[in-house]
Amino acid sequence: MLFLIFGMSIYTTAMSVSFLYGLKDVIHVFQFFKEALVLSLLGISIYTLKARPKFGLIDYLIFGYLAYTMLYAILPIGEQSFFERLIALKSMAFYIVVYFTGRLFDIRKIYVNKYFNYIALLTIAAGAITFFERLFNLNLQSISGYADYVYYFFNFEPSGNYGLSWTFESEGGYKRFGSFFDNPLEHAAATLLALSVIIALYTRDDNKFKPNTTGLLALGASLLSITFAFSRAPFISYFFVIYIYALITKKTFITKTIHYTILAGVCYVAYIISTWGNKVDGIMEVIINTIDFSNPSSIGHLVAWVDGINAMIQHPFGLGLGASGRVAGTLGETVGGENQFIIIGVQGGIIALTLYLAIYITFIKQGLKWLNLLKGKERKICLAVLLMKIGFLIPMFTSEVESSSYISYMNWFLSGLFIATIMQHTAPETTLAHDH
Template identity: 65%
Template sequence: MLFIFPLIFLTSFFVACREVVKGNLQGILVFFIFGLSMYTTAMSVAFLLGLKDFIPIFQYFKEVLVLSVLFLNIISLQYRPRLHLIDYAILAFLGYTFIYVILPIGEQGFVNRLMAFKSTSFFVVIYFTGRLMDIKAVYVSKYFNFIALLTIAAGCVVLTEVIFNQHLQSKTGFAEYVYYFFNFEPGGDFGLSWTFQSEGGYKRFASFFANPLEHASATLLALAVIIALFNREDNKFKPNGVGMLALGASFLSIVFALSRAPFVSYFVIIYVYALITKKKYITYTVHAILGTGALYFIYLFTAFGVQKGGITEVIMNTIDFSNPSSVGHLLEWAEGLMAMIEKPLGLGLGTSGRVAGSLGENVGGENQYIIIGVQAGIIALFLYLWIYIMLIKTSLKWLPHLHGREKKVCMAVLLIKVGFFIPLLTSEVESSSYISYVNWFLCGLLMSIIMKPQTEQLYPANND
């Protein structure tokens, strides 16, 4: 049965390629959603089945497809699109970080710097793939429904994992694949990696995603998309049967991924949605739940104390940052901040993040912002933060003025960016292909929506 994962990966890729060749460029989203969500699991099973020689080819499917669609978008342009300040900032980030590839900054060789550059800045290519696409050519509801269906599938897998108390990754050859290709040795009590377990011996489940952190972050993206999909023009939330199942599956996923930052962000997304749509009953409910929860845990701590190995210990140690995971985050943050203070222009690409981790020379990882700052300095970090904040601000500004599919995209981008802000503090979210590709493609699509009227004003003769 495990062969189904590489089969889905390959099928989604060839279906996307077929659509792109036919001129239906939106078909790339089929691969983003179904192929990239289970990318690591598909590669692990392929490795297990003895296809390790083909894996390096499979690994570049995503980049080749994105670059191809971007190229087709560019050559099919009838006129030069008018750029937004966010577009210029994103291009500036790409150009600035590319300087760190060319110049011999840091101890990494050119190839490692190039790999780190791709990991850090390829989101720009994905962004402009969406930015140069016409919203009229994208069936938004169709692909948002695909994400809802994917969420249900992820929930079914994680429920199976919980029932049998066994990680899917223990059967897929995950540990062997990661060690062979990325030089990460198995760790933790379950022979996978430390991310698959939590304090107190609790298992953290990843469904068919790369790890529990990616599973949790993907759930945040799914929640934002589900809300945007079923939010009506009058801002009433009316999910159908699939929507209700997807919401239930998302809650199941966020609970059993057992990742603290995404768990908080899950409710932040709901709360922000309630605020922007003026749903007072949701905001009051959230306030009541928070208050009741706080009183309940105060009662637990007062009546029973912090019981060793219990859930109260996990919660208390999280609050006071005394558990190993939180201490690890603090140490990594401190190391990264000190590196930025000592070298404000950065230590060079490949000194922090996923590439550095595979080389065993990581400085201040486990924080997307710090990873960028350590490698390319405070200028690159400022650009990234400015882009991030401006996307939230722009989404808030335009949401009341958009309708239909355009409003769905705007709502999704707003909630995704709000939801990811906290997890970015504790993980390298951009290293997940599925999350990064879907996230930045939608951001580009939103800016295409916003700037299209201004572009058409410049070229009225080309506006049919």
């Protein structure tokens, strides 16, 4: 957990700085360290099992997805080499291995409050760095060696007005800030993860939200981060998570406030459009161009979606691993992309996409089902996983969320812990122990 929280979040920045100081040979070793750590922990968990675990529907769905995607890596399907297919498999399905690492871990050995507090502290640190980035109008990645590192290892040439990539800027010349994360998109997604964890940490069993000073600072830092990461889908999702949380915990004041805010926002945008027409600039230009899909980013998403959907229609069993996503982008031969679901569908076909969607939907259903049945740390894990799954849903339509190691590993390790928790209880009707 310590490595996932503190090591994975600064992973790319640490590698960039190492490359900057000429330690590229060391980077080759550390690039596989996280996978080796996960596999080692999984092996230890399997070796120390005292009884055969009880598996449920979601376990079998995940087994099926892993086996199916591994088949695409082993068989000569698609135009990519065996090595390239293995790299694509790591991006497409290694998080399933992370899931089983959490799934087979002894829940009693996890001090949930302690590690969730560490995530809150990490959020405060990320917010503080974002504040100074904005204050000096300077991306941390501009001085960490990020551009050279990404070009050397992933073949992505520097682009955009700031010598990093177009990800670091938005329409209208607004600079996006990534703090110590890989890029602003990962920063925004990490903020959604942090928000889910902070809410779960400070929500009591009676649904009362009682944050301490650290919690309030973390919430403030998360709002600062999501604002200056300036990524539209995660920004919307940030408030969507709060809205869903308010609904499931029956916090009517929050839900009514959000309703009135949305109504006021719609009226204001309508007024701006009717009064000024196309003569708008600044933030309003970004908002209006997003709504009518006239900005280059939105058009790019639509074009990528259409290409991906056409590829799935023409090749329902997929084009093979590495045909879409990060590996394909590195080779300059990507089909579709910029959508987690389409990326899976283009590579593994309709069956792989159906399995992934079934897993995702089942997690949300299980989270809603067990939320009011669990207590203490078990309930905190349940609520955190439920809000994470909901929070990542919107960004998945505009990015490959699972390609971020920090987001993916944290998400799926906690997901495994959640399923391990509920499988300890044979039926929902069972009286559940209060484990604080």
